[in-house]
Amino acid sequence: MNTTKSHDLFRYLAPIYDTVARIASFGRYDSMRRSLVAQAGIMSGDRVLDLATGTGYLSEILDGCEIVGADISLHMVNQARKKTDASFVLSDAHALPFASNSFDAAVCSFALHEISDPKVAISEMFRVVKPGGTVAVMDVVLQSTPIKKVLLFAYHLFIEMLTANYMHPDDLADSFKHAKGVTSNAKMAGLVAQVSGVKK
Ligand SMILES: C[S@@+](CC[C@H](N)C(=O)[O-])C[C@H]1O[C@@H](n2cnc3c(N)ncnc32)[C@H](O)[C@@H]1O
Structure with missing residues (x-):
């Protein structure tokens, strides 16, 4: 795969x-x-998964939490390790190497468009979060109005160099089927969706 x-x-x-x-x-x-961190309701002392952590930005800003950054790229993880002494684990979002119900929250920023099957990745986030814990994601998503389609194409061409695979907002919402309460917002000229849900 x-x-x-x-x-x-x-x-x-x-x-x-x-x-x-x-x-x-x-x-x-x-x-x-x-x-995204605010929407996830992360509190001091929480154990938090930052899926597709990249260079580990969240571990820099989440003081007082136990952050575990997971990413498939050794090069990105090595950059993250230069910044903080948080725990970074090389792993694939489709099959996370963590026990079920072992995190208070799981977040993922600007990475779903990189992952082959983002729905599976979100399911994995729900699996590893404890009941009552929050899963929160944000990413650029497919657009429906002509102006936003043009904006998205410009972003896709110049920023993502035609490599991204954006989710449809309906598919993103569907992937929160494990949640009892779901909140969503649109950000950044409407290109970005931010969705969070509390695990049943
Ligand atoms: C655009 S960066 C986002 C990094 C960071 N979350 C941020 O907000 O800046 C996307 C990250 O997703 C990671 N990634 C892509 N596919 C992945 C997968 N299947 N499993 C885990 N990480 C993956 C990449 O290695 C990269 O670090």
Whole structure:
């Protein structure tokens, strides 16, 4: 199974990822990720999974929590390890090497478009979170209006270099079937969906 469509890209992107991602976010790199953390309701002392952690930004901002960053790219994980002493685990989002019900929350930012089967990845996030824990994801998603389709195409061409595979918002909502309460927001010119749900 091809588990990540652009694994090789991250080999070269890893050293400059933080700079590129900040430019691509139009100055909203920090605020969007902090918004996801706020929506996840993470509290001090929580054990939190940051799926597809990349260079480990969340482990830098979540003081007082036990953060486990999981990612398939050794190059991205090595960058993360330079920044913090949080735990980073090389793993595939489709089959996480963690026990069921072992995290208080699981988050995933700007990575579902990289993962071959994002629905499976979200199911895995629900599996490893305890009942009552929160799963929260944010990513660029498919758009329905002409203006947003054009914006998405520009983003896809110039930022993702035509490698991304965006979810349809309905599919994203469907993947929260394990949740009892679901909250969703649209951000960043409407290209980004942020969805969270509490595990039943
Ligand atoms: C665009 S980066 C996002 C990093 C970070 N979450 C952020 O908000 O900046 C996408 C990350 O997803 C990871 N990734 C792609 N496919 C994956 C998979 N199947 N399992 C785990 N991580 C994966 C990549 O290695 C990369 O680090």
